[in-house]
Amino acid sequence: MGFAQTRSVHRKLIQGTKSEKLSGKRIVLCVCGSIAAVECIKLARELMRHGAEVFSVMSDAAQKIIHPYALEFASGNPVVTELTGKVEHVDLVGDYPGKADLVLVCPATANTISKIASGIDDTPVTSVVSTGISHVPILIVPAMHASMYENPIIKKNIHFLEEEGITFLHPKMEEGKAKLPDIIDIVYAVMKELYEKDLAGKTVLVTAGGTIEEIDDVRFIANKSSGKMGMYIAEEFDLRGASVTLVLGRTSEKPMVDTVVRAGSFGKMYEAVMERASSDIIVLAAAASDFSVVKRKGKITSNNGVTLELIPNKKIIADIGKKSDGFIVGFKAEHSLEQDVLITCAHRKLTEYGIDMMVANDVGKPDRGFQVDTNEVFIVDKDKNVEHVPLSSKRYVAERIVDAIRKRI
Template sequence: MPKKLEGKKIVLGVTGSIAAVETVKLARELRRRGAEVVAVMSKAARKIIHPYSLEFATQNKVITEITGKVEHVKYLGLEGEADLYLIAPSTANTISKIANGIDDTPVTTMATTALGSKKPIVVVPAMHAGMYENKAIKESLERLEKFGVEIVSPKFEENKAKFPDIEIICLHVERALYPKEMEGKKVIVTSGPTYEQIDPIRFISNKSSGIMGKEIALEFWRRGAEVVVITSKPSNLNLPKFEEIKIRSVKDMLEKTLNEVKNGCDLFVSTAAASDFILDMAESKIKTTDELILKLRAAPKVLWEVRKIYKGKIMGFKAETGVSDEELYQIAHDKKINDKIEMIVANDVLERGMGTLDTRVLVITNRRTEWIEGIKPDVAERVVRIYIEDVL
């Protein structure tokens, strides 16, 4: 698990929603990502989940009341120890109180202090859908957003505004804590393989998992960018300013990419393993024969077509098989020059990289040549840092 929250201290406020039962898993996941977690509970929350459960999950004593130790100041005051206040779940009652400056529980007192100290705050509403749609609650949420509070959208199911997936909450926390070098920038990422139909049930494709493209996209999103991912393998993450456009063929990818680029783009990232060949699809299933000859034609190159209409920054990717480090460098260097791009990431995918969780890549910019090795989320983070340092 990548330690995206290494060295961060998070205060976790828990209120009296039935979703409080999910906070043990949430606290443990935050810790897996490197954070230290301190829980604070309202009286209503303690009727749903015992403080011992969160003490176990956080390995810290749970705050159930504000004492002479002035815990709200210790953690969320102007010089407080905590980096962020996460209220999850947050009831309609708590949302309304915070929006109106009322602090009559340990959770709301922490919120009042964090707002005054300009600490990042993330609120995760969880309640019945009818309560969430109440105009007064909507106005309270809008008011909190004006205060700079980040609201995590609930998962709407069975007439309830349910607690979202733990992954979604953690991504919001990471984004709230990351530097915002890409604020106001729009990044378009192509990701994953394409599928070229032979007949209605068979196709030509490759082993690409789309993981690297997803991780690159999320890394730019954490840093404040608006991100559009054009992919055959969408992750279906419900995140603000993070859009996924599903495609299938290379022609489909090209069409959607050009449309998005024309609508505005500050960086185009071409991680997709798009097909090099296309063919005419048979209208019905091809019958089994001893031999089948398919006529393949060269597919359009998405990056080349983008460059024809777009003069901005491009990060390209190049996959090879069975080449030496020296040969890979030369191939990548030549591609960077010929394609007129600012940065290229290349790797030999014969043994790992395509369809695997880890990879080893070569990064070339005008300022450096660097090898990076590790799990894809960590490699993606380093690649984005290099872009920010060398190209942005």
């Protein structure tokens, strides 16, 4: 059995525009009667932007909150609102070739969670879950009033379903409500469910972001690093099953991995990295400060000129190279160099520091390096093998870097 697919122009325009992480994946979005159902239009579209094909199923209660036409428009596919002689639930998740890759119940009400736990399938949503539960991954995202979510019977049902292998993404507790997580968090949870876990069992340390050096109690020296490159690398390891610690400098970006160590200064970042020298893989993508200054108390007056002495900091990459037996990857940002010179410089530093791989880029070229969403890199290993990743999104560059590491460990 197959999927009824309606290829609409608007879907083609957005599918895969952010990444291909869900390319080829078929996701059944089961919508229940929570007011949070209004978020499902945005959710369907965001899943598609990462390459997914979305098929929506609605309970009667959900249809009283949003119209099926809205989800049909969002996904470009017909919406299942009742089960007919076409056995839509079997067509979607029956144990046949071409079945869905994931059932996403979002938002899930207390009523639907309890029915699933009891094996009741009297709505299109519960029938889809009942049909696919033995052979299709199921991700449930609850949304309800806080008092309902805290009901010990609901808690017991959630615990029971988790023991049966169903994954829950738990809600945000705000304003007396158990609210849906942010759309980005739901999409990330979907990716984690579907990604191949080819790095399971590996411990990984990734650094990201810039560090600051305080001049006085008001001012500091910083750099232009957004932290995106390192954060995307950490996410890629996380999606692929590794146990990831992200040592994160100054950034406005939201980290998606669970274990984050904040390290806003060079000293804190140095200490955090050295404490985790036993990691299997260490990726030093942060723009740690090259210099520090002697901090002055209070606020320096602006009435007179000030001379600052820049004191060279220790090199994290050099010291961790001496201390760790893990696979160590460094980053080398240069400005306006010829390609062969950039590669030679990266390999020379790799050898000097005794590490395993260097990722080099030229931040003097447009749309590369700091404060942009794209990058071009050259991945250089000990034997001076070079992999060129042309100008691409930083998410894609992160995938290629992790692939290169995976091949060499």
